[in-house]
Amino acid sequence: MAGMVLLVCCSWAVLLCLSVQAYENLALHQPTWQSSTYWSDSGAELAVDGRHKNMDVYGGQCAASNWGKTAEWRVDLGGVRSIHHIFIQYATGTRVWDENNIYAEYFLGFSVYISNTTNKEDGVLCFRDTNYTRATIPNPVNITCPYHGRYVIYYNNRTHPPYPEGYSNDAYTDLCEVEVYGCPSLGYYGENCSLECPQNCQDGYCDIVEGTCFGCAHRYIGPTCTKDCPEGLYGRYCSQNCSMTCGDPGRCDIMTGHCKVGCQVGWTGVMCEKGYHLTNYNTHKTSTYLKRYT
Structure with a gap:
C-alpha cells in the first residue's frame, strides 16, 4: 500500500514538473549583450548558459557589469517569439538571501522590457519594481510576461536621487541566469505550444495561454476574430x-x-x-x- 501511495505521489510530481516546464527556455545559449563587463569571467553570455549553482559574481557563472548610474543587459531570442514568463536568478554572493544580503540593494528597482529592436523604448514594459524592499524582494523571481518580441531587456538605474530607502547608489547587472519561457514558433499557444492561433488574428499572434487574438485582420471582430x-x-x-x-x-x-x-x-x-x-x-x-x- 505504501508503495502504491509513493507511486501515485511520484506520478503527480512528474506531471507537475512537466506542466511547469512545458514552455521552452528560448534564451538558452542565445546571443547576449550588456552595457559593461566587470571582469573577464563575467560576460553577458553567462546569464544564459544554463548554470547558476555558484551565485557569486566571481564564480564564473554570472553576468556582471561595472558600477554606474545605469545597467542594461539583453538577450536576442533569434526572432520574434511568443513569451509566457521570465525567470531571473540574481547574484547572492553565495550568501543567504535576506535583507542583509548586499546584492538585494543592487536588485531593487529593476525593469524588464520586451522589444523587437535592441532599444527598450521601442518595446513594452513587462515589469518594473516600484514596491519591493530589501526585506521583500524575491530571488529568484518569476515574471509573467505574455508578449511577443525578439529581445528581452533587463534594465536598472540610479539616475534620479534621492533613491528609495534601501537602494544602492549605483546600478549593476549581476545576473546569474535569465530564462525566457514561451513558444519557439509564432502562431501557436498552450502549454505544449501545440494549439494553432485562430486564423484571423492580426499577424497570426494570439495570447499564449488563452488563444485570444490581440487584434483582428480586416473584416473580423471578437476575441478569436471569428465574427464578420x-x-x-x-x-x-x-x-x-x-x-x-x-x-x-x-x-x-x-x-x-x-x-x-x-x-x-x-x-x-x-x-x-x-x-x-x-x-x-x-x-x-x-x-x-x-x-x-x-
Missing part, C-alpha cells in the same frame, strides 16, 4: 462606417468599403464619395452634362 463586421461597418476592427450615399445606404463591402449596388442620384465613386449635380440647357437641342464638385 456588423452591417454598416467595414475595415480593420470594423471601425469605418459605410457611406450613406451608397445605392443601398449604409451597406458596403466589409473589406473595402466599396458600395455594392451603385450610388444614390447625385453621387459617384467606388464609395459614392464624389458629389455632382445635373444642369439642363438648350443650344440647338437640349443636352445634359455633369458638373462635378471638386
